[in-house]
Amino acid sequence: xxxxxxxxxxxxxxxxxxxxxxxxxxxxxxxxxxxxxxxxxxxxxxxxxxxxxxxxxxxxxxxxxxxxxxxxxxxxxxxxxxxxxxxxxxxxxxxxxxxxxxxxxxxxxxxxxxxxxxxxxxxxxxxxxxxxxxxxxxxxxxxxxxxxxxxxxxxxxxxxxxxxxxxxxxxxxxxxxxxxxxxxxxxxxxxxxxxxxxxxxxxxxxxxxxxxxxxxxxxxxxxxxxxxxxxxxxxxxxxxxxxxxxxxxxxxxxxxxxxxxxxxxxxxxxxxxxxxxxxxxxxxxxxxxxxxxxxxxxxxxxxxxxxxxxxxxxxxxxxxxxxxxxxxxxxxxxxxxxxxxxxxxxxxxxxxxxxxxxxxxxxxxxxxxxxxxxxxxxxxxxxxxxxxxxxxxxxxxxxxxxxxxxxxxxxxxxxxxxxxxxxxxxxxxxxxxxx
Numbered sequence: 182x183x184x185x186x187x188x189x190x191x192x193x194x195x196x197x198x199x200x201x202x203x204x205x206x207x208x209x210x211x212x213x214x215x216x217x218x219x220x221x222x223x224x225x226x227x228x229x230x231x232x233x234x235x236x237x238x239x240x241x242x243x244x245x246x247x248x249x250x251x252x253x254x255x256x257x258x259x260x261x262x263x264x265x266x267x268x269x270x271x272x273x274x275x276x277x278x279x280x281x282x283x284x285x286x287x288x289x290x291x292x293x294x295x296x297x298x299x300x301x302x303x304x305x306x307x308x309x310x311x312x313x314x315x316x317x318x319x320x321x322x323x324x325x326x327x328x329x330x331x332x333x334x335x336x337x338x339x340x341x342x343x344x345x346x347x348x349x350x351x352x353x354x355x356x357x358x359x360x361x362x363x364x365x366x367x368x369x370x371x372x373x374x375x376x377x378x379x380x381x382x383x384x385x386x387x388x389x390x391x392x393x394x395x396x397x398x399x400x401x402x403x404x405x406x407x408x409x410x411x412x413x414x415x416x417x418x419x420x421x422x423x424x425x426x427x428x429x430x431x432x433x434x435x436x437x438x439x440x441x442x443x444x445x446x447x448x449x450x451x452x453x454x455x456x457x458x459x460x461x462x463x464x465x466x467x468x469x470x471x472x473x474x475x476x477x478x479x480x481x482x483x484x485x486x487x488x489x490x491x492x493x494x495x496x497x498x499x500x501x502x503x504x505x506x507x508x509x510x511x512x513x514x515x516x517x518x519x520x521x522x523x524x525x526x527x528x529x530x531x532x533x534x535x536x537x538x539x540x541x542x543x544x545x546x547x548x549x550x551x552x553x554x555x556x557x558x559x560x561x562x563x564x565x566x567x568x569x570x571x572x573x574x575x576x577x578x579x580x581x582x583x584x585x586x587x588x589x590x591x592x593x594x595x596x597x598x599x600x601x602x603x604x605x606x607x608x609x610x611x612x613x614x615x616x
Contacts, residue, residue: 188244195563232556237564238533256355390485494526515546555592
């Protein structure tokens with residue numbers, strides 16, 4: 182369960198920006214439950230980020246995905262002599278040279294943790310992990326560049342072994358997981374269980390959905406496809422035959438790339454043949470997957486991550502929720518996480534969107550005011566995040582969608598008509614000269 186996430190000097194997030202999943206209002210029909218060791222605080226199942234194009238909405242969710250990537254891959258997959266791949270704020274040369282920082286507060290097995298790290302292009306400058314088992318902070322470890330790692334007395338495990346194995350450009354938490362540090366595995370797994378959906382990983386999400394169909398719950402995937410009113414009633418999936426000629430060409434390619442052919446299975450790189458079956462007046466008809474609309478393909482690639490997140494209580498992060506999906510279908514996806522009947526295991530959804538109908542009074546998902554965040558850029562191109570709760574909004578009375586479109590809360594595009602007039606005037610003058 183995520184409570185808060187913050188990032189500094191990541192892409193357009195020049196200064197520290199924080200996104201909170203902690204409920205401000207009392208939502209007995211909505212909140213995931215009380216935060217351990219607190220009396221009145223509870224966590225939200227859904228938070229949405231709204232704002233104009235290029236405001237930093239995608240950078241916000243990308244920052245969380247980046248933090249997860251660092252935890253999961255830095256020790257085993259980052260090369261020892263290579264710089265850390267990060268995305269600092271580039272519109273200010275001085276700021277771009279500063280370190281980047283990432284921090285998260287979350288719940289694992291009823292215990293709250295605070296984890297974060299600071300990194301430059303060359304090294305991990307700081308890294309820390311604290312727990313709060315009885316409201317009071319307990320240090321598990323604190324790492325600072327140039328100093329030995331400081332371990333708390335309650336942390337039991339191969340501390341010195343991991344300290345020797347961790348590199349200056351990798352995270353201790355990542356190294357601990359690789360060395361089977363049992364006490365830190367739950368924290369590592371919490372990061373590993375975050376799922377990120379963007380346009381760049383649609384193929385991987387489709388592969389996962391097909392895997393989920395085959396190994397876990399085919400019926401649930403078909404039900405979600407049918408629920409979306411896409412006319413889909415079933416699917417068939419088959420892998421193309423691997424011929425000796427294909428294997429020879431694949432081995433030749435691996436040899437050219439210097440990859441050991443024993444480490445790679447060519448069948449994993451073949452695109453399966455997918456036939457999507459539709460209900461028509463003449464009966465069930467099949468279409469190749471490539472002939473389906475972008476909306477159908479997008480929804481299909483999301484169904485696996487959606488089902489896994491809801492059934493296992495994971496966090497699903499979706500960049501551009503409204504991309505290629507009808508607004509009512511986007512709203513229904515949000516409702517799956519809002520509804521305690523479909524979200525029984527504490528799953529959370531974080532998304533960004535341009536779809537203002539999600540802010541409407543009659544939206545089927547009905548986002549409360551503490552579930553709505555806005556992103557906008559200042560004159561220097563730096564992103565600023567702020568919640569709707571910064572404004573006086575009467576729950577269930579004020580029309581947030583209308584107020585947002587009218588600019589009441591900011592985070593809307595501004596169109597300068599003088600530039601438009603100037604552009605066309607210049608075009609006419611140029612055309613006149615040309616002729």
